[in-house]
Amino acid sequence: MTKLAVVGAGVGGLSAAIYLQAAGYQVDLFEKNSYIGGKMGRIDTGKYRFDVGPTIVMMPEIYRQVFSDSGVNPDNYFQMSRLNPFMDVYLAGKKDRPLSSDLVDITKTYEGVSSQDMAGFLTYLSDIYQRYDLAKEHFIARSFRSPWNFWNPKTLLQAFRLKTFSSSYQSLKKYLESEDLIKLLAFQTLYIGISPFNGPSIYNIIPMIELLYGVWYIQGGMYSYAQALERRFKELGGQIHLNTAIESVTFTNKNADGIMIAGVKHDYDVVVMNADFPYAMNHLIPDQAGVKPRRYQIEKINQMDYAISCMVIYLGLDRQYDHLNVHNLRMAEDFFKNIDELEKGILPDDPSFYAYYPSKVDGSMAPDGHSSLYILAPVPNLKDFDGWNEQQTKDFSQKVFSRLASELDLPDLLNHIDYQQIYTPDDFKSEFNSAYGATFGLKPTLLQSNYFRPHNKYPYAQKLYFAGASAHPGAGVPIVLTSGELAAKEVMRDLPLPAGKSRSLSE
Ligand SMILES: Cc1cc2nc3c(=O)[nH]c(=O)nc-3n(C[C@H](O)[C@H](O)[C@H](O)COP(=O)(O)OP(=O)(O)OC[C@H]3O[C@@H](n4cnc5c(N)ncnc54)[C@H](O)[C@@H]3O)c2cc1C
Known part of the structure; x- marks a missing residue:
């Protein structure tokens, strides 16, 4: 039987794995962390729950498609409801108008x-x-x-x-x-x-x-969507191997033919790579295999353009704030200067930030009378600013806290923090192997988009495919779900279909 390995259980890996398993191949999904979802992970303290990364649900049909394409009704896997107004905006130090669809x-x-x-x-x-x-x-x-x-x-x-x-x-x-x-x-x-x-x-x-x-909310938070993907993959017969870091992909005559785990080679007919493309090129695809052209040698990969990163503060609060919306955005007084600083590797003095308050609509994120709040401030990626330490993190988060207190009308916030965790770009780098801690991967400039973005089918070796934010078509959950689908369909174009399977899923 044809055996496929998918490396990484992020959204891109899960999506590719479902399409391939549904087509009748046997898929093993390997994830270095102890949980699935990648950046769509969850921090669960036992008392508070936080989505680690994505929070804003757009293009709901794409979230549903991977389920319907694999033959089931998405409504039986996750629940979505529309938010409207979907975001409150704070401009020039005060609440502006809400955004409505x-x-x-x-x-x-x-x-x-x-x-x-x-x-x-x-x-x-x-x-x-x-x-x-x-x-x-x-x-x-x-x-x-x-x-x-x-x-x-x-x-x-x-x-x-x-x-x-x-x-x-x-x-x-x-x-x-x-x-x-x-x-x-x-x-x-x-x-x-x-x-x-x-x-x-x-x-x-x-x-x-x-x-x-519209902008939608998934009951239980984003991680419940990752769990729904996991459930569908397992129902189809797929196997997930957590806590399993892949050391490299192996090649014979420029054909990917397996993966190395803890020094042992495991044979596979095809490898689908969901680990971040630049990281995979520099760490998982060996130079000796002769499958990396000059443009994918380490110094060229490092010269690519990387997206802006972010700091995320996760707060468990022993009270609720009725005036907050689920999504809230605060823009710096001088928005142009703020963005310019991010691109020049300067930590902004006056940060813009986004505050996510799922407790507004979802009782499962915190106990009664408590709430969970997530605040994301864009910051430079590690290529442009590599100076995070305890003091720097504290100073920057204080800037965010003081504006939350005065502009989002949360003057007593600091007195109600029952739990606090902060992720800087260093954490996104170490937790998910995201190159330069760039939370959205390769920057989608004109020269790193469409045909110029890393392809779903690797052009310089056979049997190797890429799905994920730094591959085509790009970052953001719906687009990465599409990346997984495209990578799976490229595999299906190249491999004979399993016995008894029709072409319908692969076209
Ligand atoms: C803070 C933040 C906020 C965001 N907000 C939104 C939002 O509101 N809406 C939206 O649509 N998108 C949002 N995004 C973007 C979205 O989350 C990502 O584009 C998407 O989740 C990326 O999925 P992925 O599969 O490409 O990568 P990842 O989630 O990074 O998955 C890659 C997986 O590969 C694993 N891996 C890496 N190396 C190895 C190895 N050697 N062996 C085994 N496993 C390995 C990693 O551990 C990880 O699980 C946000 C992202 C962040 C970080």
């Missing part, structure tokens, strides 16, 4: 500023929707196997039609006059660790997706 509320917000801004907003929505439609069909939901998949007149024309050469911010300025309204549509590029001031304008699809498809 209801057209009547949106009209009130934009018309409240000016009818030109409302008209501009509708034009933005229509323009960006068309670009999204193009991007989805020609770039996101397909993998690039050979150069001809990209370097052909049709795809190049579509790339041109994406009009992605200006920055998100410049592009928004064409539609809107109000700086505050522009900010409300610009900050979302930070969800994938890229600046709105110099990231490609195609990422203006992120606020559009929030508005048109």
Whole structure:
């Protein structure tokens, strides 16, 4: 029987593993940590629960798809409900307007500023929707196997039609006059660790997706979705091996043929790599195998562009705060300076941050009368700033705490902290092997996107595939779920299907 190894039980690894196991192959999933989910993990103190990484659920249909594609009803695995208004925004030191995905509320917000801004907003929505439609069909939901998949007149024309050469911010300025309204549509590029001031304008699809498809909450927090993926994989007959770090991939004649665990080789017909691409290249794919071209040698990998990282503070509180929304965003007074500092490797004096308060809608995150609060502040990745220590962490978190107290109206917060844990980029690096602690992986610049991002099928060896945030199509849970699907479909194109299986899942 054909045996496949998937390395890493992050969202990308779980998604690929489900597609492959459902297609009838035997899949072994290896994870170095003691839990599945990767960054979609959970801190469980016994009293408080925290999602470690992702919290904002967008594109709910993609969350459902891996279940329906594998033949079951997603409703039997996890529960989602729509949040609206989905985020409270704090600008210039005080609460601004809530963000809503209801057209009547949106009209009130934009018309409240000016009818030109409302008209501009509708034009933005229509323009960006068309670009999204193009991007989805020609770039996101397909993998690039050979150069001809990209370097052909049709795809190049579509790339041109994406009009992605200006920055998100410049592009928004064409539609809107109000700086505050522009900010409300610009900050979302930070969800994938890229600046709105110099990231490609195609990422203006992120606020559009929030508005048109809504923002959702998964009951039990994000980790319950990772558990749902785990359950589906095991039901299909897949095997998960926790606490098992892979030391390297083995090759014979440029064909991946196994993995090394604790000095012992285990034979596999195919390896799907979910560990972060730059880390995998530098640590798991041996130079001697002759499968790394110059562009993937260690010094070139280290020269690649890495996304912005973050510090996350997890607080168990012995009280509740009714005025907080589930998602809350505080923007620095000078947002441009703040983002510029992040890109220059400076820890901001006046940090922007995002506060996630699931206890607002979910009693399972803390005991009665208590609550759990997660605060994420974007910070430089470790390539640009490598000076985290106890004092630095304390000083930076104090800056966040003082603004939480004064601007989010939590003056007594420090008196109610019952549990505290902080993750810096160093923790994201050591816990998940994320290169430079860049929580969103390789930065999605034009030269690291689409055809130029690491492919799902590795071009320089056979039987090796990649699924994950630093591979195609990119970071963010729905996009990484798609990466797992694309990698699995590339495997299915190359391997004979198991006896008795039809092609339907693989096409
Ligand atoms: C703080 C934070 C907030 C975020 N917020 C959002 C959000 O709100 N919405 C959203 O959609 N996305 C969000 N994201 C992004 C999203 O979480 C990621 O893009 C996605 O989870 C990445 O999945 P992955 O499978 O690529 O990687 P990972 O989750 O990193 O999985 C890779 C796995 O490989 C394992 N591994 C590594 N090396 C080895 C080895 N040698 N042997 C075995 N196993 C190995 C790791 O332990 C890990 O489990 C956030 C991320 C972070 C960190």
